[in-house]
Amino acid sequence: MAEALFQIAEPGQSRVKAPCTPGYSRAVGIDLGTTNSLVAMVQHGKPVCLADDAGGTLLPSVVHYAADGDVLVGAVARDRFAPVFPADTIASVKRFMGRGPRDAEATRKLTPHIFAPGGEGDGVVRFAVAGGRAVTPLEVSAEILAVLKARAEAALGAPLEGAVITVPAYFDDGQRQATRDAGRLAGLEVLRLLNEPTAAALAYGLDKGAEGTFAVFDLGGGTFDVSILKLEAGVFEVKATGGDSALGGDDFDRAIAGALLARLGLPPDAGGDRQLTRRILDAARALKERLTDAPEASLELVVDEGRRETLRLSRAEMEALVRPVLERCAPSVRRALRDAGVEASALAGVILVGGATRMPLVRRFVRELFGREPLADIDPDEVVALGAAVQADLLAGEGARADVLLLDVVPLSLGLETMGGVVEKLIHRNTTVPCGATQTFTTYADRQTGFDLHVLQGEREMVGECRSLARFKLSGIPPMPAGLARLEVTFMVDADGILRALAREQTTGLEASIEVKPSYGLAEGEVERMLLESFEHADEDVKMRLLAEQRVEAQRILAALDAAVADTPALLTDDDRRAISAARAALESAAARADAQAIRAAIEDLDRASKPFAERRMNRALDAGLRGKDVTAVEARVAETEPKADLRTRVDAHAGHKHR
Amino acid sequence: MICWSCEKEAGGDPLCGSCGAPQPLDPAAGSDHFAVLSVERRHELDLSALEARYKDLSRKLHPDRFARADPRARRASLQRTVQLNEAWRALKDPVKRAEYLLELEGVKLATDDGGVRSGGVAASPALLMEILELREELGEARLAKDDARVARMGDVMRARAAQAMARVTEGLAGARTRERLEAVARELVALRYYRRFLDEVAAHDEARERERSAHG
Numbered sequence: 018m019a020e021a022l023f024q025i026a027e028p029g030q031s032r033v034k035a036p037c038t039p040g041y042s043r044a045v046g047i048d049l050g051t052t053n054s055l056v057a058m059v060q061h062g063k064p065v066c067l068a069d070d071a072g073g074t075l076l077p078s079v080v081h082y083a084a085d086g087d088v089l090v091g092a093v094a095r096d097r098f099a100p101v102f103p104a105d106t107i108a109s110v111k112r113f114m115g116r117g118p119r120d121a122e123a124t125r126k127l128t129p130h131i132f133a134p135g136g137e138g139d140g141v142v143r144f145a146v147a148g149g150r151a152v153t154p155l156e157v158s159a160e161i162l163a164v165l166k167a168r169a170e171a172a173l174g175a176p177l178e179g180a181v182i183t184v185p186a187y188f189d190d191g192q193r194q195a196t197r198d199a200g201r202l203a204g205l206e207v208l209r210l211l212n213e214p215t216a217a218a219l220a221y222g223l224d225k226g227a228e229g230t231f232a233v234f235d236l237g238g239g240t241f242d243v244s245i246l247k248l249e250a251g252v253f254e255v256k257a258t259g260g261d262s263a264l265g266g267d268d269f270d271r272a273i274a275g276a277l278l279a280r281l282g283l284p285p286d287a288g289g290d291r292q293l294t295r296r297i298l299d300a301a302r303a304l305k306e307r308l309t310d311a312p313e314a315s316l317e318l319v320v321d322e323g324r325r326e327t328l329r330l331s332r333a334e335m336e337a338l339v340r341p342v343l344e345r346c347a348p349s350v351r352r353a354l355r356d357a358g359v360e361a362s363a364l365a366g367v368i369l370v371g372g373a374t375r376m377p378l379v380r381r382f383v384r385e386l387f388g389r390e391p392l393a394d395i396d397p398d399e400v401v402a403l404g405a406a407v408q409a410d411l412l413a414g415e416g417a418r419a420d421v422l423l424l425d426v427v428p429l430s431l432g433l434e435t436m437g438g439v440v441e442k443l444i445h446r447n448t449t450v451p452c453g454a455t456q457t458f459t460t461y462a463d464r465q466t467g468f469d470l471h472v473l474q475g476e477r478e479m480v481g482e483c484r485s486l487a488r489f490k491l492s493g494i495p496p497m498p499a500g501l502a503r504l505e506v507t508f509m510v511d512a513d514g515i516l517r518a519l520a521r522e523q524t525t526g527l528e529a530s531i532e533v534k535p536s537y538g539l540a541e542g543e544v545e546r547m548l549l550e551s552f553e554h555a556d557e558d559v560k561m562r563l564l565a566e567q568r569v570e571a572q573r574i575l576a577a578l579d580a581a582v583a584d585t586p587a588l589l590t591d592d593d594r595r596a597i598s599a600a601r602a603a604l605e606s607a608a609a610r611a612d613a614q615a616i617r618a619a620i621e622d623l624d625r626a627s628k629p630f631a632e633r634r635m636n637r638a639l640d641a642g643l644r645g646k647d648v649t650a651v652e653a654r655v656a657e658t659e660p661k662a663d664l665r666t667r668v669d670a671h672a673g674h675k676h677r
Numbered sequence: 678m679i680c681w682s683c684e685k686e687a688g689g690d691p692l693c694g695s696c697g698a699p700q701p702l703d704p705a706a707g708s709d710h711f712a713v714l715s716v717e718r719r720h721e722l723d724l725s726a727l728e729a730r731y732k733d734l735s736r737k738l739h740p741d742r743f744a745r746a747d748p749r750a751r752r753a754s755l756q757r758t759v760q761l762n763e764a765w766r767a768l769k770d771p772v773k774r775a776e777y778l779l780e781l782e783g784v785k786l787a788t789d790d791g792g793v794r795s796g797g798v799a800a801s802p803a804l805l806m807e808i809l810e811l812r813e814e815l816g817e818a819r820l821a822k823d824d825a826r827v828a829r830m831g832d833v834m835r836a837r838a839a840q841a842m843a844r845v846t847e848g849l850a851g852a853r854t855r856e857r858l859e860a861v862a863r864e865l866v867a868l869r870y871y872r873r874f875l876d877e878v879a880a881h882d883e884a885r886e887r888e889r890s891a892h893g
Binding site: 412 | 736
């Protein structure tokens, strides 16, 4: 990690290169997704998604915070901890990036998370998690990035030299700043933020040798983007982009979950029961995914300890629930085509990106919207990471592709507040980046000695309807009659799509310039503090990681066991009780010591001691579950159920994975 | 200019003639969009040749080419690319191109919103009155959700804008006398109002689409 510190302190300086796998790029592409994240690397001239030990390339974007301070990321967090500790296990964190606590899009939808009360002027969402901690979306994202970084460094056999992280094209300035800082916090040198549809077009265009004007329809877990690009002689030029950074597969799940709750006679917020909220959202997603291939699907939901319900849904019912949400994509698509000056019929193709585009309904919708069959011959989950890897390789300067160039645009107009709350736009949407603009303003009142500058982003005319990015002051101007001062404001958007604003008063020769600081809600200096803290913890080696994992696992097993005992005390014999209680105490004391091996052994002992009890519970559950199920479904469940685990946990975890 | 990187004569191009490092902009030199793209100062341009030129320069100057280079190289590349993008944006659009040509000839158009009011060729009161009435009418049609009428008004205005544009091209093609340039300036001022009118037509279409998808 000392290497990472060096990279941040001295970007672009030459240094002695550590030996690494020959033919591999030292910079990677990362798709930091709402549902899943991936890392890809150019190996021998071709981008490849990197797999974990189990062979999967998708890292679920789920982070669990345990009471003792340990952090777990990925499938284990999603499948084992989210059902039991829904509030301490953050999912879909991308939806919260760069958003404030009063942002309805972020915090007022059906969610199992607890939001920490913000202080005065606190502009960032914070999750209250176990151990009395409050974590920001930026920190949660950094945990995901750190796992991907470790995966890439293991493949490379050397420290990374940089990464390209993808963001939805429609992310605003605050969301971009937050993403870039999450990368820094994870110890990555962020070479570039790349728009997801552009990344997809890059991977697709290079792979297929495509030329012409294409539309990219990117519907992910939490965001929707549409981009119109012209591909010609290695130049990928974005003509226009549009979208909705709060519209995705999650919203389909919520629409389905809402209907399921109503059907069960439960209130729309699940009565504030966070575990049930997590289970019903997972059930909705599982049903939705099964309905991609099947016309009907059903699964069992544990409503509470005394109530299990079989939920059935047909594809037609599901589509009726999802369609109104999906329709929200249409205006963005039409506007992007209009902005690009292209008719849908003139497109060379429509490229599908994002997991949600697997749904037959979405494909039909795209076909209707564009009047043509979309292209789906590339994996919509991997294509963004693959494109980002190509761009990383280009930026790292080791690839031989000097012919390839990306020209991207500003997604949303940038402007300043003027008198009467009207926004004066300095940079219009779909302007190619990097770009700059300068405009002169003057004073409104006599003897006005300062300017309050308010930077906004959005398409609407009025301040209240745009996203507020930053406020800054320029003072010390000598008193003059109104209209005499000349304030020159310059906006500069870099290749990442991030804005800097400068103001300068000209008439008096008084020069004052101010740079807009990251303004997505974190107080100045807070990111630096987080960075310093992360370096303090940077010594944490593999052993510490293992210990952390075993401790969390122990905590989970104990919680699951207690829940099982409370649920079915009658199934416990006196022998069980004695054996379990001894093994339980042994595990508790092992968990308090810093020896991962000992904890592992104690977990296995407890597992053996509780086996007869777990088997009795499973038999009982199977008896109950057999009603209304065919035999293969039951067999599948038996095969997946581990004796040591609490059954309720397993069944619900099952609803949340196994797809794709 | 001496190159900051190799300390030899850099030549006048954006990239050093000796070592290829991007050279910072000379703040005293000012910028001419036509010069940035190395094309003749005229209104009638071969757009596809201009686009090819723009992309060729982008390939050489873009910050992506210097992502891990010396900070001075990155800064120069950023400045040069901002300038290049601005030049391309100004010249690819025929209205902006015409406005820019007038500016180079010293004919100013009055600015009419947002920033500081300045002198220059302004719209005639008759035109302002007419546009005001047309926009009122458009406002009524929008309020009544009379899509057909809004579309009709849009078509009429588009035709009018096309005619004005043709006169601009013609006016800039011949000898650039003061009189001819001022006539072009008046057409351009009018075009601004036509375009804003058409923006409102587009805003109407968008708002109606939003409504339809919210109800559908």
